[in-house]
Amino acid sequence: MIISTDTKELQIQLINKDIPNVLNSLGLMGKIKYGYIKGKNNYICVEKLEQYKHEYTSKKPTKKEILGILLLEQIVKEGKHGDIEEISPSILNEFNVIGDHIKHVSCDPNLCRPKKCNKECLYKNRVEELKEEDITVINHSLLAKWPYKEEKPLENIIVDEGHNLAEKGYDFFSSTIEYKALKYFLKEIYPYEYIGNSPFIYEKYKTSRKIKYFDKFYHHVHFGRDIKEKISRNINLILEELNSVLRFGIESDYNYLSKYNLRWEFNLQQSEVLGNVKKEDEYIELTYLSYSNKIRDSFDKILRNLIAILVIIDRNIDDDSIDKESDIYKFGKARIKELEDIRTTFELFMEFTEEDDFARIIEIDKNYTNFEAKVVPLKLAKLFEENILSQVESGIFISATLSVENNMNYFKNTLGINRVENIEKVIEPLYNYKNKVLTLGLSDLSNYNNKNFTTDISNTIYKICEVTHGHLLSLFNSTDRLDKTYEDLTHILNGKNIDIYKNKKGIRNLKNMNQNCVVLGSKGCFEGVDVPGDGLVCVTLDKIPNLNPKDPLYSTIMKKYGLTYQSINYPQMAIKVKQAMGRILRSKYDYGCFIIFDIGTNGHTLKKLERDLHGCKINIVSKNNIQNYTNNHLNICRKQVMREVLVDVRNLLTITDIDDIKDIEQFVVEQMNQRYIKCRVTSNNHDKLNIKYFNHRYTIPKEKIKLKSKV
Ligand code: SF4
Structure with a gap:
């Protein structure tokens, strides 16, 4: 069984609290194996860590940097699953350099193939354990992709906080190009020899640029200087266009209006007015149109250069003398696959027909330091059915907010649950x-x-x-x-x-x-x-x-x-x-x-x-009456709450052999604290308990512990 919940924090809560509670009450503790798994990039990769450490020795690391690496080594050797969150927040605060290390050593979803990897790796062990596990707890974003189909097919699923799937589903299936991430990626594949030709990425770091892993790939596939020069030229042109998209905002009228991020549907909202700008004593309306046109022009050029890079690589890589089983070759191929995905996203973004089922959304940071272009598929129900519902034998979706206007149509229609056999069950609220x-x-x-x-x-x-x-x-x-x-x-x-x-x-x-x-x-x-x-x-x-x-x-x-x-x-x-x-x-x-x-x-x-x-x-x-309303309601509720809590505590007391009034007092105090009831309990004489709960006072004879309000 797979249980999916909304966040990583809720995964941990299920593992540490809810599942043990249920298993204990069913007498199944110790008989059912359960655990959690997150997306690959949440784990530390032993292979990357070894390589990172090796490269680090050539620099002049500080004490804290070295300690940070040692700590990561300890986690991959002695940790539970090699999960990044096994590092305590206090250590992360103390050694903030660990955050930088993690960026370089977290598992790369495109490269990691646990079955083919020969390293001793906790994450790999964790993936193996999935086969034997009865209950695996995952989160919704992992469910949407479910990368462990071989180890554990999606057969029976319980989706906790199900309403979030409907809200976040669009994000799960979207493809995004983010300016900063793309720049970082291009930096990683930029040929080392031509750093000097790139005024955009290395001007600050020219002296410290070291050979990247992708440079080794260029060497491995025998790419000569001429090929690398062409690739670097194309990358430079892409960078120029990426930067020009942000520069356009700074240097145009948009800069006067951007109190918030600019965000619009690239084709369908380009004629919408985002504000007025003053020009020669006259206010004129500014639409998204000229920004859309600028982006269209730049993306077109970027796409052409991306295709050019892929063609160059494709034409030159097919050399029989290349060892295609080596790690470096596989690494390079995975990066090329990423580049192909980027090209596909640009293509999807630029294609448009009135009838297609996508939204193309541009968001530009209000300070013009970043932008994002997103292709969002709109037929969520179809995607959800194809990727999840078609694979499961049974699925239970639960949440306190699945039902709106007395039915679950919105939830079911959004996720395509109405397309498969289903039953609705409303559990009446536990509280009044x-x-x-x-x-x-x-x-x-x-x-x-x-x-x-x-x-x-x-x-x-x-x-x-x-x-x-x-x-x-x-x-x-x-x-x-x-x-x-x-x-x-x-x-x-x-x-x-x-x-x-x-x-x-x-x-x-x-x-x-x-x-x-x-x-x-x-x-x-x-x-x-x-x-x-x-x-x-x-x-x-x-x-x-x-x-x-x-x-x-x-x-x-x-x-x-x-x-x-x-x-x-x-x-x-x-x-x-x-x-x-x-x-x-x-x-x-x-x-x-x-x-x-x-x-x-x-x-x-x-x-x-x-x-x-x-x-x-x-x-x-009216705001002038807010205190009266609040005060009255809290007063009424507190009387009721104290009545309920005293009945429950008295019932508990009757099954104990506590008899001394001081012990009773102590017992009641503990019970009140456990329930977060803010009251004062005393027993000044030998046969009565006195309780003060806000402005309510209760005196309870010892032998009865019965409620008697003196409000
Ligand atoms: S299985 Fe191999 S590649 Fe994957 S995280 Fe572990 S060491 Fe890294």
């Missing part, structure tokens, strides 16, 4: 959302594109914090808004005994019951945040996460297939809001407020959304 989550939308905050919006958000978060004392997660659809709010809120909270953190690393502080803190998070915090009990009592969302109608991918889908904005937008928006709200209820004792700062103006959509939020009504309130 309507009682435990109060959902609020604010009626009088400025609109999200108003410049005061983040100041308004900051002031409102502070008001909420006066009630909750932190323990608040604030989610943002835009990192720009997150950063501005962080800045404002840092000033507001200064000296108020509430700490503020940005992004996922701050989450662990929410679990500290003795610390009051607010965490601001973006995309990565909509999922995988699991803070139980009183650790998290309020989640806010900056705005309803609607898709931008001009988003290059989705606007292409709408145009090509005649779909409405609403039909594309609603399912994704509802899933995101559900995920955000879902951060509050993670366990039986959880409760809290879910607050949306800008709820938009579409009442019909909000009504629909309420049904998708487990029937929770979205109460529209």
Whole structure:
């Protein structure tokens, strides 16, 4: 069986926690073999490490550089699987040079052939183990490619966090050309002898350029200076064109408008206006057209030069005297294959018909230091069916957000699951959302594109914090808004005994019951945040996460297939809001407020959304009333939570032989801590427990441990 989950962190959580729990409860621990595997580039390659170390000796390495290499050697000899993440973060911090080493020694997916490799390699052993393993845990991006078909065919799969496959599926099957990566690749294959001819890549490093592995390949296949000169000339021309794409942005009117990255569908959005520029006292509209034309012209030249390089290599490589079984030959051939793939992506990018099923997306960094050209296949269902569904005997897709508007059509249609025999099963929510989550939308905050919006958000978060004392997660659809709010809120909270953190690393502080803190998070915090009990009592969302109608991918889908904005937008928006709200209820004792700062103006959509939020009504309130609403809801929930937790603790107590009141006190304190319930438990006299839980006080006679509220 293969279990696929969304991220590497979730893979580890399944291996360390969830699978052992299930196996233990089924009495199967020790009888079922399980493990995880990641993509090849997550492992250290022994062969590359040996070669790297050998080449390193010719330089003058520092102590830290040497220690870094020794540490990597230790991992490939004594580590578990030779996984890069076996290096602890503290060591990575201490020896930041290791990061550089890793770039050179991580396994190359194009070169590594574990079956043919004769090295003693932990990764190779791990691949062998797959055959014998009962459960293998992988991540979604690996599932989309599944490179270990021979060792472990995709037969029975469980896909955890299945909704992410629909969202990220387009990325998994896309082909991308990135300026910096392509430049790096060309540098690797640039013939050593002609460094001096290349003003683009080596001007800074002329003196330190050493012979690359690909130079050895040129030598191995007997390429003379004339052939290498031609190749270097073609590479230089490609570089010139690549650089000119960015230079064009800097030297043209686009430079005045690029507050954000430029991003558009190369053919279908080229006539769209991205802004106005002032010319001789007149404002004129600027479209993407001239940038598209420039790129078309440059890519055309790049493609011609790529083809020229491949033709030169092809014509000259077929020499019978070449040893084609040697490692260096295989290395060179793998690089040439990469070059062919790059050419294919350029070709696909440049081909275009109204009817084809691709989006061609250009993204140019706002500082004009990088760009990306992406070919995105739009028939995701077909690809998913061909690559995954057609190979499996059974597949189970699970997630808390597969169903939208009471059905799973969006999920099933996107991934082609509707094309195969399937059964839908909805598991009713374990928790009572309507009682435990109060959902609020604010009626009088400025609109999200108003410049005061983040100041308004900051002031409102502070008001909420006066009630909750932190323990608040604030989610943002835009990192720009997150950063501005962080800045404002840092000033507001200064000296108020509430700490503020940005992004996922701050989450662990929410679990500290003795610390009051607010965490601001973006995309990565909509999922995988699991803070139980009183650790998290309020989640806010900056705005309803609607898709931008001009988003290059989705606007292409709408145009090509005649779909409405609403039909594309609603399912994704509802899933995101559900995920955000879902951060509050993670366990039986959880409760809290879910607050949306800008709820938009579409009442019909909000009504629909309420049904998708487990029937929770979205109460529209004024910012002046936010404290009352929050306070009331938390008070009501806390009474209920304490009632529930006391019943559970009492049930546990009855099956122990604890009798002394001090021991009972200790037991209750431990149980409360385990459940992240922020209360004070004392037993000043000999027959009663006193519990203070926020502004609720309880006195419980020892023999009963029964709830008696004195609120
Ligand atoms: S199997 Fe060989 S090529 Fe692959 S990672 Fe191990 S040592 Fe490197």
